[in-house]
Amino acid sequence: MKTVLVVEDGRAEQQLIGSLLAQAGFDVVVFSSAEAAWQWLDSHIPNLIILDIIMPGQSGLDLCRLIRATDKLQSVPIVFCTSKNQEFDRFWALRQGGNAYITKPFAPKELLEAVYQYLK
Numbered sequence: 001m002k003t004v005l006v007v008e009d010g011r012a013e014q015q016l017i018g019s020l021l022a023q024a025g026f027d028v029v030v031f032s033s034a035e036a037a038w039q040w041l042d043s044h045i046p047n048l049i050i051l052d053i054i055m056p057g058q059s060g061l062d063l064c065r066l067i068r069a070t071d072k073l074q075s076v077p078i079v080f081c082t083s084k085n086q087e088f089d090r091f092w093a094l095r096q097g098g099n100a101y102i103t104k105p106f107a108p109k110e111l112l113e114a115v116y117q118y119l120k
Helices: 011-023 034-042 058-066 085-094 109-117
Strands: 003-007 026-033 048-051 077-080 101-102
Touching: 003 011, 003 034, 011 026, 011 109, 026 034, 026 077, 026 101, 026 109, 034 058, 048 058, 058 077, 058 085, 077 085, 101 109
Parallel strands: 003 026, 003 048, 048 077, 077 101
Antiparallel strands: none
């Protein structure tokens, strides 16, 4: 079973994303902060990461840069899922190492398509 790490501070979004992915057959690990996710990543390698940008403490962009600078994690796809909907935000997130960018609110199909694109 493929593992998807979800880093999202919103409780409702955690439940929605986690439920969608679990129903699709993925093992889902959820953290509310970039710091907690980073600790988990020290001893785990997920198949994909879904990452919010705006969170208390470190941002999703900060975590993305850490991931891309870590050899064992460099190839893990990162899908940003955020309320930041300006074109510059998308450009900057992808430039920092993201593979895909979805804005909230999103359709469940949109999220699953992004996940399936990288986890065929």
